[in-house]
Amino acid sequence: MELLSGGEMLMRALHDEGVDMIYGYPGGAVLHIYDALFKQDKVEHILVRHEQAATHAADGYARATGKPGVVLVTSGPGATNAITGIATAFMDSIPMVVISGQVHSSLIGSDGFQETDMVGISRPIVKHSFMVQNPEDIPMIVKKAFYIATTGRPGPVVIDIPKDATDPAKKYKYHYPESVKLRSYSVPGKGHTGQIKKAVEILLAAKRPIIYTGGGVVQGNGSDLLRELARLLNYPVTNTLMGLGAYPATDRQFLGMLGMHGTYEANMAMHFSDVVLGIGARFDDRVTNNISKFCPGAKILHVDIDPAAISKTVSADVPIVGSVTSVLEEMLELIKQSDSRVDTQSLDLWWQQIEGWRAKDCLKVTPADNDVIKPQQVIQCLYEITNGDAYVSSDVGQHQMFAAQYYKFDEPRRWINSGGLGTMGFGFPAAMGVQLAFPDAVSVCVTGEGSFQMNLQELATCMQYRLPVKIVCLNNEALGMVKQWQDMQYGGRYSHSTYSESLPDFVKLAEAYGHVGVRITKLSDLKEKMTEAFALKDRLVFIDVLVDPMEHVYPMAIAGGAMKDMYLSKTERT
Amino acid sequence: MRHIISILLENQPGALSRVVGLFSQRNYNIESLTVAPTDDHTLSRLTITTIGDDRKIEQITKHLNKLIDVVKLVDLTEGAHIERELMLIKVKATGVQRDEIKRTADIFRGQIVDVTNAIYCIQLVGTSEKLDGFLAAISGTTVLEVARTGVSGISRGEKVLSA
Numbered sequence: 001m002e003l004l005s006g007g008e009m010l011m012r013a014l015h016d017e018g019v020d021m022i023y024g025y026p027g028g029a030v031l032h033i034y035d036a037l038f039k040q041d042k043v044e045h046i047l048v049r050h051e052q053a054a055t056h057a058a059d060g061y062a063r064a065t066g067k068p069g070v071v072l073v074t075s076g077p078g079a080t081n082a083i084t085g086i087a088t089a090f091m092d093s094i095p096m097v098v099i100s101g102q103v104h105s106s107l108i109g110s111d112g113f114q115e116t117d118m119v120g121i122s123r124p125i126v127k128h129s130f131m132v133q134n135p136e137d138i139p140m141i142v143k144k145a146f147y148i149a150t151t152g153r154p155g156p157v158v159i160d161i162p163k164d165a166t167d168p169a170k171k172y173k174y175h176y177p178e179s180v181k182l183r184s185y186s187v188p189g190k191g192h193t194g195q196i197k198k199a200v201e202i203l204l205a206a207k208r209p210i211i212y213t214g215g216g217v218v219q220g221n222g223s224d225l226l227r228e229l230a231r232l233l234n235y236p237v238t239n240t241l242m243g244l245g246a247y248p249a250t251d252r253q254f255l256g257m258l259g260m261h262g263t264y265e266a267n268m269a270m271h272f273s274d275v276v277l278g279i280g281a282r283f284d285d286r287v288t289n290n291i292s293k294f295c296p297g298a299k300i301l302h303v304d305i306d307p308a309a310i311s312k313t314v315s316a317d318v319p320i321v322g323s324v325t326s327v328l329e330e331m332l333e334l335i336k337q338s339d340s341r342v343d344t345q346s347l348d349l350w351w352q353q354i355e356g357w358r359a360k361d362c363l364k365v366t367p368a369d370n371d372v373i374k375p376q377q378v379i380q381c382l383y384e385i386t387n388g389d390a391y392v393s394s395d396v397g398q399h400q401m402f403a404a405q406y407y408k409f410d411e412p413r414r415w416i417n418s419g420g421l422g423t424m425g426f427g428f429p430a431a432m433g434v435q436l437a438f439p440d441a442v443s444v445c446v447t448g449e450g451s452f453q454m455n456l457q458e459l460a461t462c463m464q465y466r467l468p469v470k471i472v473c474l475n476n477e478a479l480g481m482v483k484q485w486q487d488m489q490y491g492g493r494y495s496h497s498t499y500s501e502s503l504p505d506f507v508k509l510a511e512a513y514g515h516v517g518v519r520i521t522k523l524s525d526l527k528e529k530m531t532e533a534f535a536l537k538d539r540l541v542f543i544d545v546l547v548d549p550m551e552h553v554y555p556m557a558i559a560g561g562a563m564k565d566m567y568l569s570k571t572e573r574t
Numbered sequence: 575m576r577h578i579i580s581i582l583l584e585n586q587p588g589a590l591s592r593v594v595g596l597f598s599q600r601n602y603n604i605e606s607l608t609v610a611p612t613d614d615h616t617l618s619r620l621t622i623t624t625i626g627d628d629r630k631i632e633q634i635t636k637h638l639n640k641l642i643d644v645v646k647l648v649d650l651t652e653g654a655h656i657e658r659e660l661m662l663i664k665v666k667a668t669g670v671q672r673d674e675i676k677r678t679a680d681i682f683r684g685q686i687v688d689v690t691n692a693i694y695c696i697q698l699v700g701t702s703e704k705l706d707g708f709l710a711a712i713s714g715t716t717v718l719e720v721a722r723t724g725v726s727g728i729s730r731g732e733k734v735l736s737a
């Protein structure tokens with residue numbers, strides 16, 4: 001058997017686990033690991049410019065590919081810089097393994113140089129964590145970490161490694177375990193057949209059904225089965241912010257996103273439905289609005305792989321614990337065998353009602369008259385010139401909502417954004433991760449001038465690795481989402497949400513890093529200049545689009561109300 | 575309602591902090607907590623008493639079950655069970671009170687485990703209610719120190735909590 005040091009074992013184990021790329025930043029506690037990294041060529045390392053960006057890039061990679069993202073950071077500040085990205089992945093259930101260096105084991109607890117209790121600090125935001133006690137355990141710990149991160153409800157796992165465990169002078173027998181079993185961890189597989197039968201009966205007897213699906217269908221690769229089910233039944237479908245793309249946005253049965261900034265038709269259909277089939281969605285407060293007024297006439301069928309997600313906020317009438325794919329397969333089977341048939345007469349009436357709501361055309365864009373660009377028009381233009389086929393990563397704010405509403409995602413894993421934590425600064429590094437995973441794809445980052453400034457140092461990483469990410473900045477010269485709330489709830493007092501006098505020249509900024517910058521200020525230039533920018537296939541282009549600073553995102557849920565209660569514009573509400 | 579949750583936990587560094595952390599993170603309260611290794615040295619047994627409605631308790635047990643270090647758990651209050659808590663209590667025992675305390679301790683089947691001419695140290699075992707009852711019964715005396723272990727419990731009959 002081969003003898004390897006702890007650092008070498010780590011690299012070998014990552015390779016044996018199928019990892020082809022890791023994102024990281026070196027420092028004292030991981031120098032042995034970086035040396036082991038240097039001496040091998042199986043696992044590629046991407047050097048970011050800030051550890052937070054390493055986690056978001058790994059996250060973007062994971063969301064786009066379905067494979068776990070892997071991060072390597074040093075102890076102390078390296079580890080704490082990774083925290084925001086770990087929390088982001090945790091909230092959206094993204095598989096990730098974060099390897100952090102730790103001080104020499106003899107120094108742990110002594111406030112040693114760059115010591116921080118990484119296992120402790122990350123505890124509430126990880127699925128699990130490991131502290132390496134014996135170097136021999138490294139292969140088994142790596143195996144367990146990937147198993148836990150990628151199975152069941154996915155999530156981030158931290159492996160904290162004291163520096164002496166990677167000492168190149170100490171060698172150990174290397175063996176990578178083929179499989180792993182944890183007596184305290186079981187992965188829910190098939191759902192309870194009795195429950196699924198019950199759900200199918202209720203589903204088929206529905207008069208006003210709606211299928212509400214979330215990130216679980218994307219993560220769980222259930223998109224094809226969802227399409228099959230929806231088409232078989234001809235039931236309307238709505239997706240959460242995290243679920244976009246699981247059902248094709250251009251399909252007639254799709255009502256758009258639901259929730260706080262969801263469409264009128266999706267929210268009305270939810271409220272007036274008699275059966276809600278929730279799949280891989282967690283009835284988040286951004287979706288339900290006031291729980292006590294949520295879908296008053298509906299029976300709730302809830303499929304989720306995590307028992308704790310079921311009946312957490314909204315009580316399920318039929319809870320089903322299982323993976324999206326296994327439950328949907330079984331449902332399809334049962335529906336095909338069933339003697340019951342869909343009540344087509346009621347369904348026709350239901351569709352008529354829905355079409356009535358849809359006719360309101362709640363996302364209609366009214367162009368400004370003086371060549372001013374509306375932010376929505378930028379996303380519409382982006383959709384057109386990329387043929388709806390781009391990977392779109394987003395930051396957080398109004399631009400995120402406009403991207404979700406106006407870019408029609410027809411495929412899963414194309415829309416990449418931070419929903420649960422809402423992390424500004426996520427979009428750009430995530431778009432890098434996507435570009436690294438798919439070098440030939442169009443990877444776009446839709447951002448705001450606020451969010452972009454939270455991780456702009458990654459322009460250097462994109463230069464180093466020649467990543468031709470296209471950055472579309474909806475520049476409203478303000479923290480627009482904050483400003484919108486201040487308009488609506490604080491009498492227009494813009495407390496620390498504007499800074500137009502101190503914005504950088506983004507074109508020069510891009511150029512300073514060796515990239516291309518473009519500024520667009522007039523609607524009449526929009527399409528042409530955007531098209532030109534996207535034609536620069538092998539260059540990063542920063543497209544700074546000056547948009548109407550007074551625009552709000554609508555529809556918007558009225559706080560404390562039911563899902564049917566929405567503002568539809570500055571002057572209209574339901 | 576008060577619930578007693580018994581947990582078999584991997585006897586690993588940090589495992590206990592995950593359980594305790596879960597309670598503070600999710601705003602659940604811990605009334606008492608006991609923990610010690612079992613006959614199987616790879617496992618600790620932890621008993622937590624907590625208060626909440628059915629919905630909250632369901633969430634608590636689901637989230638506990640999600641912790642990788644939690645091997646098995648049972649809500650003892652769901653069935654017939656035995657619960658015990660041990661209390662050591664140091665009281666001032668002088669003058670007429672000295673006999674009175676002794677009598678009360680006897681009634682509660684307590685034992686005096688340490689004596690000086692001014693002090694009794696009493697050991698009492700029972701349900702938390704019984705220990706509370708004892709404290710109420712001697713409320714006239716000066717209590718110097720109370721050390722309670724928190725509740726430990728086990729289900730009655732054939733039911734067994736094992737890994």
Ligand SMILES: Cc1cc2nc3c(=O)[nH]c(=O)nc-3n(C[C@H](O)[C@H](O)[C@H](O)COP(=O)(O)OP(=O)(O)OC[C@H]3O[C@@H](n4cnc5c(N)ncnc54)[C@H](O)[C@@H]3O)c2cc1C
Pocket residue numbers: 091092093152153154213214215216217219220221239240241242243257258259260261262279280281282283284286287303304305306309322323324325396397400418419420421422423
């Ligand atoms: C500014 C802003 C505005 C927002 N506005 C909205 C809005 O208008 N509408 C909206 O929907 N959201 C909105 N969000 C996002 C919101 O905060 C939540 O992140 C989102 O609603 C959660 O989506 P989800 O229910 O699909 O759950 P996710 O967080 O995607 O969770 C997925 C669920 O699926 C389960 N799951 C995972 N894998 C599987 C599997 N294989 N099988 C079965 N189940 C599985 C998981 O256990 C989990 O319960 C907004 C966020 C921000 C930052």
Ligand SMILES: Cc1ncc(C[n+]2csc(CCOP(=O)(O)OP(=O)(O)O)c2C)c(N)n1
Pocket residue numbers: 395396397398399400421422423424425447448449450451452474476478479480481482
């Ligand atoms: C790290 C972080 N800090 C603060 C917030 C709160 N927040 C949400 S949206 C927003 C404004 C974002 O501004 P910008 O990126 O310019 O987007 P816009 O809303 O203007 O489109 C802020 C400050 C956040 N989500 N994340």
Ligand SMILES: [Mg+2]
Pocket residue numbers: 397448449450474475476477478479480
């Ligand atoms: Mg802005």
